[in-house]
Amino acid sequence: MSEDDRPANDANGAVELFRRLPDPAVREELAERFMPLARHLARRFAGRGESVEDLIQVADLGLLNAIDRFDPERGVQFTTFAAVTITGELKRHFRDRGWSIRVPRSLQESALLVHRTLETLWQDLGRSPTISEIAAGADLTEEAVIEAMDAIQAYSPASLDAAVSEDGTPMSETVGTADPSFEVAEGWASVAPALEKLPDRERRILYLRFFKGMTQTEIAQEVGISQMHISRLIAQSLERVRREIRGPEARERGASEPEADRR
Amino acid sequence: MEDLSTPITVNVAARPDALHILRVVAASAAALLELPFDAVDEVRIAVDEAGVLLLDSSPEADALQLEITTSDGSLLITIGTDVPAAEWPRPVDRESWSWTVIRGLTLDPRFVSGDDGRPAIRFRTRPPVKAP
Numbered sequence: 248m249s250e251d252d253r254p255a256n257d258a259n260g261a262v263e264l265f266r267r268l269p270d271p272a273v274r275e276e277l278a279e280r281f282m283p284l285a286r287h288l289a290r291r292f293a294g295r296g297e298s299v300e301d302l303i304q305v306a307d308l309g310l311l312n313a314i315d316r317f318d319p320e321r322g323v324q325f326t327t328f329a330a331v332t333i334t335g336e337l338k339r340h341f342r343d344r345g346w347s348i349r350v351p352r353s354l355q356e357s358a359l360l361v362h363r364t365l366e367t368l369w370q371d372l373g374r375s376p377t378i379s380e381i382a383a384g385a386d387l388t389e390e391a392v393i394e395a396m397d398a399i400q401a402y403s404p405a406s407l408d409a410a411v412s413e414d415g416t417p418m419s420e421t422v423g424t425a426d427p428s429f430e431v432a433e434g435w436a437s438v439a440p441a442l443e444k445l446p447d448r449e450r451r452i453l454y455l456r457f458f459k460g461m462t463q464t465e466i467a468q469e470v471g472i473s474q475m476h477i478s479r480l481i482a483q484s485l486e487r488v489r490r491e492i493r494g495p496e497a498r499e500r501g502a503s504e505p506e507a508d509r510r
Numbered sequence: 511m512e513d514l515s516t517p518i519t520v521n522v523a524a525r526p527d528a529l530h531i532l533r534v535v536a537a538s539a540a541a542l543l544e545l546p547f548d549a550v551d552e553v554r555i556a557v558d559e560a561g562v563l564l565l566d567s568s569p570e571a572d573a574l575q576l577e578i579t580t581s582d583g584s585l586l587i588t589i590g591t592d593v594p595a596a597e598w599p600r601p602v603d604r605e606s607w608s609w610t611v612i613r614g615l616t617l618d619p620r621f622v623s624g625d626d627g628r629p630a631i632r633f634r635t636r637p638p639v640k641a642p
């Protein structure tokens with residue numbers, strides 16, 4: 248194949264190689280060629296309590312899956328397809344291992360402590376405690392509390408892949424209870440379909456926070472669950488809406504920037 | 511309550527995995543002001559969303575800069591990139607989910623242009639509610 252005949256995205260003549268699959272030697276050659284991409288993506292998930300070696304193994308497996316499943320006739324760049332597949336594999340890895348493995352033990356312990364202290368103080372004070380109050384109550388430094396806050400949400404399964412939902416709420420039910428304010432408010436109208444996919448409670452929490460302007464503490468009292476829970480549900484719901492509306496866009500961009508890095 | 515006598519300025523790589531540094535710095539500044547947990551939590555979210563919006567909007571940027579000052583007991587937070595943009599904000603930036611979230615969580619959010627038209631986002635945190 249001459250240079251000019253190749254698709255613009257196929258600088259290495261990979262399309263030709265894909266046509267020669269399932270030849271094992273070709274599969275190996277492709278794996279080697281795109282290994283830097285897998286390594287790159289693996290490293291982006293580093294620092295979450297899993298060794299880089301393990302992550303690279305997972306990413307390499309994702310790469311092989313991508314090679315096996317790629318259809319060169321569909322006009323999608325292989326790198327795009329592979330990035331999505333590999334990122335998906337890495338996210339699934341974290342999700343399957345559970346929180347306990349992703350978060351370093353020390354951080355896990357302080358996160359738990361912060362969580363408990365926050366709940367206690369919240370009950371005792373009847374308001375959201377300050378960071379210094381939580382630090383004093385948990386016998387941690389303020390820095391440790393802030394790190395723990397980040398850990399609590401950064402490592403929540405929802406932030407790794409909010410799109411995977413256990414939510415089986417039928418659409419008919421959710422549509423009926425959607426608050427009309429969501430539909431008229433600027434900026435929110437376009438995400439109405441995504442909001443409707445949220446469970447009732449989560450949608451209600453977003454409504455109370457963003458449209459009623461209630462604080463998390465007030466919402467916690469109104470909804471009857473803890474403030475920490477409200478905090479997590481808000482972060483998770485925002486992320487779920489984002490994934491819902493960015494799905495197609497993210498796929499086009501190749502998902503080279505894992506959203507697991509967020510929040 | 512303390513005020514920041516000197517602005518806090520932090521530069522990080524323009525990468526999603528560097529955003530946690532900005533979140534933690536902003537949360538620390540909010541803690542200095544004795545903001546309650548929920549307000550600190552939302553500062554983190556808003557900073558994160560601003561970072562995401564800028565990364566989306568300026569893929570060519572090498573660095574993100576966070577600057578924090580205090581004004582009237584709330585934080586004035588500015589997050590920008592190091593590369594001028596031809597158009598800022600683009601319509602898609604105004605309509606983005608990140609912007610919607612930032613508008614919901616902060617006061618006076620605005621798109622601003624720094625030196626040489628470098629895109630930035632600025633907002634204030636909600637003032638702290640006095641403990642009863």
